[in-house]
Amino acid sequence: MPDPSDLLLDVRALGKRFGGLVAVREVDLAVRRGSVHAIIGPNGAGKTTAFNCITSFVKPTSGRILLDGERIDGLAPHRIAAHGVARTYQNVRLFANMTAIENVLVGEHLRLRTSFLDIVLRNGRFHREETAARARARDLLDFVGIGPRAGLLARAMPYGDQRRLEIARALATRPRLLMLDEPAAGMNPAEGMALVRLIERIRDDLGVTVLLIEHHMRVVMAISERITVFDRGAVLAEGAPNDIQNDDRVIAAYLGTRSTQEAHAVKLRAEARTA
């Protein structure tokens, strides 16, 4: 057990039931400050539900969630964002009819302070803050590598750029914890490696702790300091990448669920088609 003060996110005995279906049961998850932590597991293992519980998209049935020692479970999602948790989504959820830079500017919302009156009067305060926010948004777009496409409508961007834009938008909230839900989905190996470098820079340059769900093992193994394996709503194993790779239970779980993986592949193709 690591030193508690070292933990950024501490999830204890998290449970979530949907009617009769238990999606997550008794899950413990400890994410160390400044680390990259991966959650893997077959489809339907409860990974995204756990994410949704942490960001309060759904209310957990039981358990506690602590961020930096402070309880955040059950808070409204925007208060969780204010606590410094930001996320991306399995199926990209951008504001399709807004431009890239506007998407990022929405992420800046938490930090903008101009009042209603400032806006209506368009006074100096408004202009100063707006200029600064735009500059920061551009920096973030540059940081994720899509700076030149700041003015494009989100829905007009290629899929890979949309993923990056989503990360930029999440970063704009200045999170302490960035949660990425399958960031490499639909990417080829080269793009996957570029993503790995981006995540490393997020951790190293921005000092943001990263928790991600991912299926691409190459990506997972390349960046994660710790890995938690989910299966059927519970934690199956946790450890460093090497330990996980050699864990018999993990291997068994993955072999036993070939069919769901196939289903996943089918789904990915479908996603690629719609995108």
Added chain:
Amino acid sequence: MNWFGSTTLAASLVVIACAPLRAETLGPVTDELGVVKILKGQPILIGGYASQSGGDTNQGIAELHGAELALKDFGGKVRGFPVKFNTEDAQCTAEGGQTAATKLAANRQLVAVVGPSCSSGARVGAPILWNLGIPSIGIGATAPGLTATDRPAGFKGFLRVVPNDLKSAEFQVDWVRSKLGLGSVATIHDGSPYTEQLVRAFEKDFVAKGGKVVASEAIGPSDNDLRPVLTRIAGRKPDLIFTPVFVSSTGFLLRQKGEVAGLKDTPVLGGEGVFSANIIEAAGPAVIGFRIVGPSTEQFSQRFPSFVKAFETEFGEAPTGGFSAWGYDAMLVALKGGEAVAKADADGNLYIGRKALRDALFATRDLPGLTGKLTCSAEGDCGASIYAIWEFADASPTSFAPGTNPKKVFP
């Protein structure tokens, strides 16, 4: 913001040249408010506004159709000039009346206007018309204030052929208290200014005459299940229910009254608004014994049945609202007035002085209208305010014929 600049500029440039009415001489006519000249072969324009859409559609359409029949009966012409009847929808709202009146007034050839159906529209519409020298003859607008002696100057050109609420209420109270000797009543209105005003006037008179109002209820115009409110009334055991609500509501009320314990034999007195064949169909068998207030005159008894027939032939259905006869009379007053003051010149053009027309309308005496002899007071009340109580005796939808069904029971 050039939006801003241009708008303010334009606004500041506006010097409203609302040409004040002034004396004018055209052809053989000199008039202090202006003269309308109608070229030979052109029609004389008379306007009409009434509720043609919205909740009071039935009333308004019946009124305007009544006016059209009057024009037809008059031969469609005044002094050989065809009369054109331009109608506008005033709904039953103040803004509807305002817009419709403004639209009518935009045509400077307009000589006179009949309408509107509602006092709220008249309150706004009549001054708009009269400020341009156009007199208007109200049909269903019954609010007493419109023809009060201290009415604003804008109403000096407003007349009406329908009696005002106070007179009607007075008569009905007289009947209920003095004739029937009933001591307690329940009232129902539907939230419209017309019914509410009538109910209040009735209540006031009734209490003044020593009666007791045991229940003062209200419903919504689209309510269809009135049994709960009738149950409440039944608990107060009134001797009579007074309700001037319109056809649908009256129909529901009469039909459902029988289903409420204790009200089966309580008589109902209705208002002029339902003086139409339509109430028979709406109320079905329950209409028998239902009494309403209506015009009392000989003319009305004699002429109204044939009017209904003519109406049905012309418009496909019998009048659906009670004020069609007053629509007829309003038009008649207007046509008579026009006939009295129009003057032709040597070339065959026609001239109508605006002030002269107004004065002629106000001078209407003993004009045999459909509702009775019309005589206009100095305030513009022309209605033959001689009332009668009528009672329905037959539930067959085709039996509507004032005199037999409904038949006059008082006086």
Added chain:
Amino acid sequence: MAPRHERLEALAEWRRQSTWVDGVLLAIRLGVAATILVGFGGSLVAGTYSIGNIASFVVFGLTIGCIYALVALGYTMVYGILRMINFAHGDVMMVGSFGGLFAADALSGAGVLEAAPLLSLPLVVAAGMVVGAGVALGVERIAYRPFLHVRSLAPLICAIGMSFVLQYAARGLFGSRNRAYPGFGWMERTFEVGGLTIPMLQVVAFVAAGVMLAGLLAVVRLTRLGRAMRAVAEDRDAAALVGIDVGRVIVATFAIGGAMAGVAGVLYALVFKQITVFLGFSLGIKGFAAAILGGIGNLPGALVGGLVLGLAEALGPALLLEGFALPAPYQFKDVIGYAMLVMVLIFRPQGLLGERLADKRA
């Protein structure tokens, strides 16, 4: 009773999680509860109504409630499948009612209606259903089908347009006068139960509504069409992928909803005896409110919603408003219905019987 510290803990937990909005909502809850308590208590003290009165209110409420329920069915079905409000539904009902009227007039002219009301009624109802279904199909064709593939408010506006068209076209075609349904022979009688006089036609209407609802439930639960409908309601794209003809299912939904509206129109006329071309608007809104009250997309919910709304309107002024000694309490009949609707939406948005559609709608 839980120990004191546990209650304190629960309170602390609530305070941690809640925002100021929760506080406001709590205050509203308390306010509503207090209003109901005071009103109800006051009404009891006032004692204006006898038990017999209340019983008759229940009968009134159930009768109008079953008509609301039938109208609500159409809304709920269309909403379940398209996630769109069919604004013209009330007017579909009105036209259906006129269809029934013409059939009844014809039967009455032939003398059949008087002689064999039990035989004629199904014919009249069928006429209403056919006309209602036909008009509903027209609405679907014009206001919904062209916009299936876009996400916009266009169908809503088109449906509003169709509502105007139906209303004023009917006015032009049929005239604006009130039309009475002809008499249905022995069904026009009344009977007495425990001192209550109940018109036979109301019982007939109630039973007919029940039969229609049962039939509809059977169709939706048991037939292939019903399965397809449920599949489309669940996920339109997935249903299309597994080979369901979504277009046809939507058409069928409108037709059935329209037929139900037609039935409602005829039953309305049976109970209230007279119809006008403007009856659709207010009844449509009431029906929609009933659908939401019961849980939109939920068929039994439509029934429950309709009956609850009917009862609330009939009983509310007597049991609630009497206590405040307001003048003319029945003027507030609609306020009670709408206030209940708003409360349900705030505190139980899925409706009385509904699933948590609100989550899915995101």
Added chain:
Amino acid sequence: MSSFDIVTSSFRIHRRRGHAVAEAVRAGAFAGAAAIAFALVGAYLIMDRRFVVEDIITLAQTVVLLFVLGGGHAAARSAARDGATAATAIGFGALAGLVAGLLFAAAILLVAHVGLRSHLVAASPMLVRAVTFLGAPGSAVAAAVLVTAGTAAGSVGAAAAMLRADRRTAVLIGLAALLGAGLFRDVFAGLLHNLPGLAALEPMVFGVGGVTPVAAAVIAVGAAGLSLVLHHRRRPPIAASTRRRIEGVLLVVLLVLVPLVTDAFVAQVAMLVGLYVLMAMGLNIELGLAGLVDLGFVAFFAVGAYTMALACSSDPRAAVHLSFWLALPLATTIAAVAGLLFGLPVLRVRGDYLAMATLGLGEIVRVLVVSDAMKPYLGGSQGIIEIARPSLGGWTLDTPLQFYFLALILAALVGLVSWRLQHSRIGRAWLAIREDEDVAQALGIDLVAAKLLAYTVGAAFAGMAGAVFAALIGSVYPHSFQLAISINVLAILVIGGLGSLPGVVVGSLVLIGLPELLREFGEFRYLFYGIALVVTMHLKTEGLWPAVARQEATDA
């Protein structure tokens, strides 16, 4: 749910086109059915009173003619697409016209000889007389005339279809100009009358009921010619943004100038349009930006109007006696507070449920206002009368035109505020909520606070409109605050284009201005209104002036 709302499923139903003959019969049947419906609904008789061209053709005849022309046109186009020659195509047009004429004539004969009136009130002898041009009403001769006319009209429509595109457009524009001049006779007559130097033209151009024959020819030919000239002198196409700007400037010029030079009625209509623009800008914040569907919007309009009434009336119920200029901000503020109070509970409700909740609230307000219980405070059904008109240093605003400019200035102000809000952190938050509520919330946007702000601002704008309304009418009655107003405002937004400020103006012009101009058709104007809603949505699903996607010019 994905924020990418292009639904991919492909179950649009396409009608297969049949043989040219079948298509022609179909087109003819449609035209005939439309004409019959037009007649039986009673619109024919009403519109038959109005001439388009004085003493030559009435409005009703024009409408029926247009149906048949359209039928012939469609039939010919369809045939031409199948490769028919011009002559054959015209033949198909004639066929369509024949079918339409036969149907119409048959319907009229039916009306004349079978009693349909017990069910169809417009099926009257008057109708039969109105469509009899030769022979006795209901006779075979009269029917034959209709059939012949139909066939001829179908052929003409088909012939027009065979014209070159530019000429076809020219013909269309000529006809439209003529119809517009005839239909809006009063507006144009007023315009001519008031334009310096043109007053003498008025009696030459307009008769009592329509355009004079000579003027009709001039208008139609002139418009068609102008269209041709413009078509052939087209310069290289102007950039879309420039064109929009030009259109925008034209719109402003139109808004300022037209009411100035026409009569009081146009000013009155423009005034109403202005009020609806104010209201629609309010709803635009709620719906267009934040995506909140509000069907109880009229409540705030009512709050504003009643505040103005209670602050400026001589009625004993009036709480205070303020000048209009103080009451206006007061009414706006109180409406905003009302928005806040209503919004607090309802705004956690989502999507269509919100529509219903707000509808309920709006109706509650209306019933409360009309109720006897509130009569001591709000005047009940008799409303509040004698509201003082606004005055500035002894100069009183009382004509519709003056109120129009007041509304215009307020609308410009509100438009500016809207625009500034939209392009700020608040506007971005609203748009984000409209696009995807959950994601917006996860980015730290307090949904309730943001929506509440939208709701409050929207309510304030509506309240301002209500206050001006009360001062203009001089009285307020509960009956002015019907659900129909909320629906109207919603329709304005969608018809104009959601989230688009110029769209709000265009939408109000179309949906408020047109029905007002059609007021003379009384009972039928809402029928036309409904048809206009449906047709507009079919032709322009995104609205007449959609919001531009906000692409920035950093890259190209």
